[in-house]
Every structure is written in C-alpha cells, then in structure tokens.
Amino acid sequence: MLRGPDARLRFVNVLMIAVLLPILGQLVRLQVLERSRRLPEVEELLQRPYTLPAPPPGIVMDAHGELLVGNVPIYKVGAEISRGGGISVVGNVTRTRQVAEELAPLLNRDSEELFQALSVPPDAGGRVWRPLAAAVPADVGEQLMQLRSERWGWLTLEMEWQRYYAEGDLASHTLGFVTERDKDGQQGGFGVQGYYVRLLSPLPVVGRGEVDAYQVPLAEALALGELRAYPGTDLVLTLDRTIQAFVEGELDWAMQEYRAQGGTILVLNPRTGAILAAASRPAYVPYEFGLYPESEYPLFQDPVVSSSYEPGSVFKVLTVAAAVDAGGVGPNWSYHDSGYLEYGGVPIRNSDHRAHGQQNLQGLLDSSLNVGAATLTTRVLGAESFYRYMRAFGFGQKTGVDLVGESTGILHFPESEFWSDSSLATNSFGQGIAVTPVQLMTAVSALANRGTMMVPYVVAERRYPDGRLAVTTPRPLGTPITPETADYLAELMEKSVAHRLTRAQVPGYRIAGKTGTSQIPIPGGYHPVDVITSFVGFGPMPDPEVLILVKIDRPGIERHLRWGTQTAAPTFSRVAERLFVLMGIPPSEAWAGP
C-alpha cells in the first residue's frame, strides 16, 4: 500500500508520534495536572517511616560525679514466623524443637514453652510475630544478634534502655523513677527523675523517606544530618552518696533502736538550700517499682516533700523569731508561767503539766513551754502579725524544691472557715498545723542563714547533650526576719543545746537546735499513745554549714521515753558528729582532750 521510502518513513513517524503522544499526555496529567492529588499516593508507595537508634536517657550523678542512676541496654526478643512445611516456621517440627532447646538457656525459659511459642497453629495464616522474652541482658542480646545474622534471620531484637541504680536502693525517694510512655507519649514519675522527666528522656527521632531494599533510609534529611538523636540531659545532684549512705544507716539504726514505724533525716546547706542527704523510711526499691502492688504505691511518694505532720515544739523557735522580729519581745522580756492558759475556749498546758514561774525567752525554749509560746501569739503578736510571719516563713505554700509531689502542708489562716480563735494559741507550739520536712527546714534555715531562706534544691548541674552546662544558682526564697533576729534566735537555740539538750551535743562543736514531740491527729482528736519525735539543729556555730532534721515516727519504746530529747536528739548528735568529719568541717573549739 505504501509506496516508496518516503511514504514508509512518514508512516513510521506518524506511528511513533501516535504512540508517544498518549505517554506524554499521561505524563503531563500525572506530573502537572494531578500532581497535588497524586503526590501523597506516591509518597505512600515510596516513603517509609524510620527511627534512629534510641539514644540513652540522661544519667544521674551525685555531687562528686559518682553514678547514681545509669542505663543498660536490654532487648525484647521475638520471632517472626511463618507457616512453612507443617506447623512451624523455622522449618519443621524437629528443627523448631532444636531451635527452642538452643534458645532456652539463652532466654532463661523452658524449651517446651519456647517450642510452643515458635510453632504456628494450623489455623494461622501468613506471617506471625511472637514475643519470646523481654528484658534480655545486653550480653545475651549480642549473642542473639550474632545468631540472627548467621542463622536465625527470623529472630527480632528490639533494644531498650533500662535504668541502672548503681547504689541499689540508696536515696530511693529522692532519685525516684520514670514510668513508661503512655499511649499519648506522656511520661510520669517520682523523685528528681519524675521532676526532670522531660530533660532526662530523649525524644524518639522519627523520620520519613525513601528506603532501599534493606530498609536503609535514603532520605535527604539523613544525608544532610538534619535528623540527629540526642541522648537525655545528665543531672548532677547536690546529694553526696557517702553522706547519704551514712545518713540512711543512722536512720535505720534509729528505727531499730527506738522501734519506730518510720522516719526521715534531711540534711541541708542553709546558706544555699542544697539538699545534701534525704533519707526516709519505709523506703522502696526503685528498680523494682513495677513489682509493687497498687496498695503500696504511696511508698513511692517522698515523705520529705509529700508527707505533712504536726511539727510540735520545734515550731516554737519560729514563733519566738516572729515575736522578736516584730519587736514585741527581747532579751529583757519575761512572763509568769502558771502552767495553764485558756484561749478561745481551749486550755493550754505545758507538756510537763507544771508551772515554771517567771520565764524569759531562753527559759521558754529551754523548757519548751507551750504556755509561753501561746502567750507570745495571743498577747504579743496577735493573729494578723503571727500569720503574716508564718506566710513569710513559707507555710501553706510550696518551697519550689525540684522533687515531684511537693505538698503545701496545712496552715489555716484567720480568714479560713477551719480557723478558730484557739488556733492562734495551739499553732504557736506547732499543733493544728501540718508541715512537710522540707518546708520546716526551709523556714528554720532563715535562723541559720541570717534571716534569709533559700529555695531548696537537689539538682546542682544540668549537662545538656550538646555540651551546654547549666549550674543551679542558689536563689533566696524570702527574708522573713532580720539578720539580728536570726542571730539572736540562733544564740538562744545554741544556749538551749549547751545547757539543756545535752543529748544533742556534738563534742567540740557548737550546735543550735530544738526538740519536738508532737501528737498524731486522728479523727476526733489525737492518738492517745503514738507520737512523732523530732529535732532540728544546725552547726557548727557561729557559721553553720549544715542544717539537720531528724524525725522519728511512732517510736515504740517505753512511753516515758517517747520524747524528742530521748530519741531524735541523740540521733541528731550521731549524724552531726560523723557528718562534720565527712564534710571536713573543723571543730568550733580547740580539743580539750579526753
């Protein structure tokens, strides 16, 4: 039909154009006209999400850089099995049994259980993933990786970081723990780790891009280094592990010696607010928090910041400080102690039920006179002034310490419906008021630090993964009293220890302190027998470097010995004596010899 080469050439040309035109048209349609609609489909086809290997969470160290909480890699082991040649994956029944027997000692599991896990039921179709073991140690994980690359390609290994508590359950309340992420990606926790959970936890780095046949991402973001996995921020605490271990040992001794049900010892630097040691009993094992039943979850709360209690007579130093600072009383002030005072319809008696005659401030503190303290609030200060000082001392408010679960304590002000006239009298000696140990310590630190309270803190440094270093600067929380008032109160407290509280003394060191014995409120009144004994003290005077609170809950010794002077004061003395040595603090006075 087609004659001549020209005609045939034209025909071929037309044919080629006819073939190419639809292709070109399709290209224009897909690439230009329907680009926006087609792009997601194409991305879905070509791009895959990928995750960079998980970097470790931040570690926690003590003040000298000793590791307290680190990380160890663990593995979640599974098998991706498929039906092939019968019921099993891995080949056949005999082969599966061999694999199960080989895996059993590595995973510390029964071989029969593993055989069942590796076997595919007849009704299952396609590929199935079976978990084989969780929290497999790193060395076994490495062995399994080797086996996977050599023989067992069906084995799946997912690396996770597990927290490692280098000192066991030391400082468990302060260190706390972090829970796993919930379905919304949120994490919670307790202690300092719970407080700094966002800093400690690295964020999973997820990218999306093209991957090759081995699922290795080809994404530009990876090549350009835009995706980087940063580990968590490391924390350096103010705690000293040696002091912490010693303090915990002393608390355990006191618990045993006084047959107590619980207790707390808190050591703080009053100049900076740095917490040097914080021990509470009963404690828990932080790396086994998942094993505790729900009924024992209250154990996870740190009593130092979460548990409030009636401080009792320890509180009198603050009442006296307020009265002195307000200008109502001074060295020349005195009152007649008849052993009894009625205010707001409530009778107030001294703890020894005795009258002490003419007393000054020194006598009030030495004999811990309830009537004297109530006299100060009801006749000298008045409600407005007293509660203004209590607010200034931080009661009823959080201190801002960097630990999870801080409570505000309970202090009813005159405008509160729970306040009554009698509160002004009972609050003066620490009754009808609830404080946390850290709150009380912060308030008393004003007496030891020339009138200034510092914000208590446990994290001294934050070491960011990009190399930045953030050192915590001590911050003043407030100045509730003048330096002169603070010095005067410290002098009164020092004399009190020197003359009356001999059990709290530390040979060679000048100590200021005050005991407390408080009843435990129960519905309808106070517990008839149980008490909380405490001692708060600082030293060495005149330039105190440590402030210590010893609190012993419900000592079970003879009733006539359940006093702060009999229990908390000697414990304070033991703690302070060794602490001064550990901290290299020289004695206040020259050694007189044995």
Place this chain on the structure above:
Amino acid sequence: MSVLWRQTTHGVQRRPETASRTTAKLILMGALVAGLLAAAFLALTTSTVRLSGEIWAAHHEMARIQRANSLLEAEIARLSSIPVLQERSRALGYERAGTLDFIEMGAP
C-alpha cells in the same frame, strides 16, 4: 553554513535536502549537555544514597558504642559502689573509724 547535495539511495534519485550543520551541532550539544546533566544527577543521587547509607551505619555504630559505654559506666559504678567498696575494705581488714580527733596546729 548550509550544504546542498543530491543523494542517490538504492538507485532512487532523491530530491535535494537542506540541512543545517549548526542545527545538528546544537542538537548534539543539547544531547551532550542533557547527558552530562543526567550523569551529574545520577552521580549526585548515588552519592546521596551512599552517604545516607554511611550515616545510617554511623548512627548504628554510635548506638553500639553508646550501649557499650553505658554498660562500662554501669560496671564501673557497680565496682565502685558503696556496698562493694565496704565489702572489699572489710576483706582487706579495714574497719569503720571510731572517734576522730582534730589536732590544732599552730600557725607556721
């Protein structure tokens, strides 16, 4: 410059055709440039892929080193932990110090 020629193919006299050498050169150059660009793009893509692979491998290597480092840190901490040190000290015959007395030294 254009050239006119007559061509005889398989004995068939063809009409004179006009062709431009410049056009031909331009087409050739265009093809060459396109080829070079394609080659450069391919080289770039290959390089990106290779680089991505290397970075991916480096990430895994870094993760492996981090794991090894964390394990070593944990082991050092275990060996220097207070209970281990106490046990070791006791084994060496050390005992907890009793009362420590400070001796006041005179000024030099």
